[in-house]
Amino acid sequence: xxxxxxxxxxxxxxxxxxxxxxxxxxxxxxxxxxxxxxxxxxxxxxxxxxxxxxxxxxxxxxxxxxxxxxxxxxxxxxxxxxxxxxxxxxxxxxxxxxxxxxxxxxxxxxxxxxxxxxxxxxxxxxxxxxxxxxxxxxxxxxxxxxxxx
Numbered sequence: 001x002x003x004x005x006x007x008x009x010x011x012x013x014x015x016x017x018x019x020x021x022x023x024x025x026x027x028x029x030x031x032x033x034x035x036x037x038x039x040x041x042x043x044x045x046x047x048x049x050x051x052x053x054x055x056x057x058x059x060x061x062x063x064x065x066x067x068x069x070x071x072x073x074x075x076x077x078x079x080x081x082x083x084x085x086x087x088x089x090x091x092x093x094x095x096x097x098x099x100x101x102x103x104x105x106x107x108x109x110x111x112x113x114x115x116x117x118x119x120x121x122x123x124x125x126x127x128x129x130x131x132x133x134x135x136x137x138x139x140x141x142x143x144x145x146x147x148x149x
Contacts, residue, residue, distance in 0.1 A: 004126065034090045037080040044073055048140070051117070051133055055126075063121040063129060067114050070136070074111035078104065093147045106143040113139045 030038050047066040054062040081103070086092040096103045117132035 004130075029089045033080055033082060033085050034087075034092075037085070037090075037092075040073060040077070040080060044070060048137065051136075055130060055133060058124075058126060060121045060124045060129070064118055067117040067121060067136075071111060071114040071118060074107055074114055077107050077110075091149050093149050096147050099146075103143075103147055106139070106147060110136070110139040110143065 047069050050066045051063050054060075054066065081092060081096055083097050086094050086096065113132065113136040117129060117136055120128040120132045
């Protein structure tokens, strides 16, 4: 059991370091689709934290529910990035529009990783759920490195 706790703790540190929201002042200054997008990412961060806690407790129902929320977000994420929505306080990189296929691929990776976590949580498979959670976190990190300022 100690190894499971260590793995989940390390996963939490990873998530905490790569999944963040814009500073509160930026959120307050945001309007329109940028504000909506920031709110969606704030929910996404909360879902990742919920999944982490649920993995520690082996609460597969909550993992599945939270991963489903992320999966649903992946299906609509692209529409929250219309051209021209990279102005401050947005942290979106212009690379989103300069490399739309790369961005779509990054979002698709997030979608597939969240689906894998849903499936592993349905099977109540702890080890595979932890691996899927790490993969999901990796998609966040990868996208932020390429498409976030």
